Amino acid sequence: MKIGIDKIGMYTPKQYVDLVELAKHRRVDPAKFTIGIGQDKMAVAPLSQDAISMAANAAAKILTAEDKAAIDLVILGTESGVDNSKAGALYVQKLLDLPNRARVLEIKEACYGATAGLQYAKLHILQNPTAKALVIGADIARYGLDTSGEVTQGAGAVALLVSAKPKILALDLATSYFSEEVPDFWRPLNQMIAEVDGKYSNEQYIRFFKETFADYQAKTKYGLNDYAALTFHLPYTKMGLKAMREILPQVDEAKQNELQQHYQQETLYGRQIGNIYTGSLYLALLSLLDNDAILQPGMRIGLYSYGSGAVGEFFSGVLQPEFKAQLDPMYYLDLLAKRQKLALDDYEAQFTAQLDPESENQALTDDDPFAKYYFAGIVDKKRVYKAK
Ligand code: HMG
Secondary structure (H helix, E strand, O other): OOEEEEEEEEEOOOEEEEHHHHHHHOOOOHHHHHHHHOOOEEEEOOOOOOHHHHHHHHHHOOOOHHHHHHEEEEEEEOOOOOOOOOOOHHHHHHHOOOOOOOEEEEEOEOEOHHHHHHHHHHHHHHHOOOOEEEEEEEEEEOOOOOOOOHHHOEEEEEEEEEEEOOOOEEEOOOOEEEEOOOOOEEOOOOOOOOEEOHHHHHHHHHHHHHHHHHHHHHHHOOOHHHOOEEEEOOOOHHHHHHHHHOOHHHOOHHHHHHHHHHHHHHOHHHHHHOOOHHHHHHHHHHHHHHHOOOOOOOOEEEEEEEEOOOEEEEEEEEEOOOHHHHOOHHHHHHHHHOOEEOOHHHHHHHHHHHOOHHHHOOOOOOOOOOOOEEEEEEEOOEEEEEEO
């Protein structure tokens, strides 16, 4: 039985910071940000968009009434959770009017959460072939003003509808994972910004990639020549390329060029949005599918997921005959083009305001035409989400 990604949807908030402007403001050569890091813009979430509302907005883009009726598993992968106990996915279930006869939960392991959700969903569909599962990765990446990680911030969500007979990507059965406690990136309780050992995190990302790719190769016998493209968790768009360069010598020059050309297509959305943590790998996949004219049904795509702390996983899937018909690239072109550039003063003021969760205790509104749902504030200590 084929199981995999039937639909994929994305949401990112309407505000962004121009990174050339930010570089000049921070007295950094803009080329460091645009070439050295590989980022042009970063999405900034207003108070009215948190991980829950962004998750609901990403899923709303793809779900039909028929899909909703068939969903019996909802998983939110996030490290920007809004409650220490309750799963954010429960708010998403309610906002989207999904069935109550469903298993609804949240998974946390840094940027790996959505991949854990996808693998759980794969096994769930194996047991329940007529059901559908909704897996969403949604996050706000915050490192702090004038830190080396600042240029890699971002915000957004990617929703995956997982089913049998998937129309986009049928996942291969094998998968390779590797976990080890490493202090590369973490966010202590009650802290809104991450702690990170930047250079060390890059090394761990690459080490875990080499481990999982080699293990997958041994398990499946797929060599690098068997993949049309490799997709990566992209904390910034240079990162995946650094990892891929480690294995490119395994193939001839023509194949190396091919893989690097496909790689450029997978970075197009991330370049304009930034790190969305759990959703980043799937944002890269969506960017590749939406923008790469060369991809054809039957081609195999590799996926590398990395969550600091750390867990890495390499797996793959095969593009399905109808995959192009499931995509809506013009919608995302429009969404990205219609965003508003934030003045740097406004960005810094918003960032500082968000470090104090109490400041969320107000009646919020949201005028983003691409957002159906928003966070409206806190009443009697309860979070209120509204549909427009
Ligand atoms: P940094 O120290 O400011 O930058 O921080 P750098 O000095 O390493 O420079 C970056 C690149 O720019 C270098 O290229 C420079 O040569 C180049 P590279 O050697 O890497 O190829 N450069 C220039 N290029 C052109 N013109 C110039 C110029 N100047 C320099 N004028 C760092 C960079 C990524 C460490 C920092 O931004 C950071 O700490 N980011 C956050 C952590 C991160 O993203 N880590 C990635 C791996 S861990 C991960 O992916 C998990 C994560 O998503 C969290 C989770 O799982 O939840 C982060």
